[in-house]
Amino acid sequence: MRSFLQRNHRLLFYLAWTILGLIQSRYTELLDDEAYYWVYSKFLDWGYFDHPPMVAVLIKIGYLIFHNELGVRLLFLLLNFLSLIVIEKLIDKKNSFLFYVIILSIAVLQLSGFVAVPDTPLIFFTALFFLCYRRFLEGTNLFYAFLLGLVTAALLYSKYHAVLIIFFVLVANIKLLSRYQTYFGGLIALLFFAPHLWWQYQHDWVSFRYHLFESNVNPYRFSFTVQYIGGQILLAGPIAGIILLPAAFLYRTKNVFERGLKFTLFGIYVFFLLSSFRGKVEANWTSPAIVPLIILSHNFLAERAQWQRWLLRQLPITMALVLIARIIVIVDIVPVKEIKQKYHGWQNWPQVMKEKTGGLPVVFGNSYQRASKYWFYSGQTTYSLNSYRERRNNYNFWPIEDSILGKPAFLLDIHNLDSFQQKMQTAIGTLGYKYDSSFVSFAKVKFITAKVYRVKQGEKLVLHCRVTMPDQYWNFIRTHPRIDAEIFLAFFNKWQWIENVPINYNIYRLSATNFYVDIYPSLPPGKYYMIFSIYSKGTFTSPHNSEKIKLIVE
Structure with missing residues (x-):
């Protein structure tokens, strides 16, 4: 048995990882943002108000195969699996057992690796970018420059945070700017990314204006910075972060490739630390830093047995926490309102409401989350009418309001219930609904x-x-x-x-x-x-x- 495990440990690790991911993907209800991105996939385009189109394309492909939660997440689960394969290849003197312990110690890779959000392809293409970059350094030629340019475009199509990775790699190796192959790779990236830039031009650079000037701009609170620092430690663990982060930063790089990893890791963390003085920073915004974090911490720990023992001691606790979390998000057993609202409560009542509304289009007030989840679980065309006092989202741009203008529709909401003629008790609370024989709104004016x-x-x-x-x-x-x-x-x-x-x-x-x-x-x-x-x-x-x-x- 021991001999079998020694020969097949890699196969068994990835097989177990994939099976658990498949189970989690199929039986976990869609999160708010996943449902929102699923609606993206119904309106395929070269760009969207708040994200590039990679997430929509991946969902579209998976949903063609399975018309359920697994279909939405299928390609993301695959990219999560491939991310680990590529990261493993980026480690030269690999200690397989140590690699598995590091991966299993980062809970977010297990609990969020299957989720249909832009961070999953961003992590994968970050790993692939560094693999192509290493090949480019080993043999600088036009072929590797072409591959690097192609992957760079895919990275940019995943999430705009990709700009940080490209920038910090260039800063770490400024000599790249003296090679014509670098400019060839940049030209290839620009060529493949041009359709998205053209879309932005046609829409008055709406995504860039939103992220630079509208998104997440709030009066500064010291808690923003404290929450950011604490969130990054938890994201790298939750327990192992106090080991992996120091290990990665203490590691002394041995070549220009590793220097690129170190600059990227440090640069991303510092960039978003400074961003916390502008507004609240979501913990997942640093997700591409996971790639250099794994590689650099592995290289540091591989030479330090005592540090490895510390990491190993926390693993059972982390695995137990992950197991509990897996069960909680699949099975509605915890009487905590926030958990119930985030992970449960949408499986049955949307179909009941669909019968009550006769399948007519539905309009929610100022909630892309509820509108998107209701659309997914009911199959009913749904619209979110967004307030001028709140931020915009893609419902301001999609041709949904146009399609129901002047037509019968139902208005649904969980707020201002006194204004509704009828009410229904649901798993997300009391929902008011009323019939409108001619829905009128002018968001496109x-x-x-x-x-x-x-x-x-x-x-x-x-x-x-x-x-x-x-x-x-x-x-x-x-x-x-x-x-x-x-x-x-x-x-x-x-x-x-x-x-x-x-x-x-x-x-x-x-x-x-x-x-x-x-x-x-x-x-x-x-x-x-x-x-x-x-x-x-x-x-x-x-x-x-x-x-x-x-x-x-x-």
Whole structure:
């Protein structure tokens, strides 16, 4: 038996890893973001508001094979498996037993490796990028430059964080900039990534503007930095992080390739540490750092028996925690509201609600999470009407509202239950629902105006505007003379909403030609921003009907 294990340990390890992943993938309900990305796959495109398209393509392929949770996650489970294979190849003097202990000690690889999110392909293509980079260093030629460029494009298509990996590798080996093969590889990456850049250009660089200026910008709290540091230790363990992180940072690199790994590891952690002073940083944003973390910590620990013993002692505890977590996310046995809402409660009631609503389209208020999960588990076309006071998401851009404009639909929500005619008790709480014989919302109507305005306190503000909207909306407005809608301008300071000011136009006076909006903002001197919004009576909220418009009151 011992001889069999010695000969086949690698096969047995990866087989057990895959079987557990398959079970977890099939019997764990979709998480909020997974369902959201599943909706991505119904609207394949070269880009999306908040992410590149890799996640959508992978889900699309897997869902063609299995029409369930396993199908959504199938390709991600495969990439998780392949990530370990590639990382193993990147370790020169490999201690197989130590490698297994490190992998099993990083719980996130087991508990999240199968999840259909952009981090999974990002980790895989990070590992593949470093494999191609090492080949490129060993034999600098156009073939390896081409492969490196191709993988770089795939890395960028996975998540925009890929830019950090590319940057820190170049910083670690600045001599790369003196080789023409590097520029050839860069040209290949640019060529394959060009469709996404063209999509961004056509959509006014919406993703870049969102991530740079809109996403996660909050008043600084010291807890952001503390939570970030603590989160990274837990992400690298949860227990082993106190061993693996010091091991990786203490390891003295022996060549330019390892220096690239060290720079990437250090650079990613420092970049997001600094980002914590701008707003809350999600723990998973550093996910590509797992690749150099595993390699560098292995190389350090391989030469230190005492450190290996410390790592081995924590393994049973980590494995027990992982086993408990696996059971909890599959079986609804823990009476904790947060766990129930995140991992359970969507299997049955959406089909009951589908019968009650007659299969008509459903509209949720300001929740891409509930809209996406309901769509997946009911098979019913679902829309999230997003408030101008909250951040946008892809429901602001997909042609869903267009398809139900003026048609019968049901409005569903778990908030403001007094406004609903009917209610249903579900696993996620009481859900209100009401029938709308003609759903009206104008999220696709856009006010175009200057990006910045200046006005003296107490004086009139004049906005020079025009409106764009799909022809379908123009026709709907012309043929429905009794639309009850109010247009207003919402004012915000850097952190919060201040007030809404109605404007002197109704929905029927909107024109594609130029027109002027006059208002007297009652604001003290300072910097603000404004958003146009159209409220349709009977709906949950008012959508974003313009980009943010900067206002300086002098």
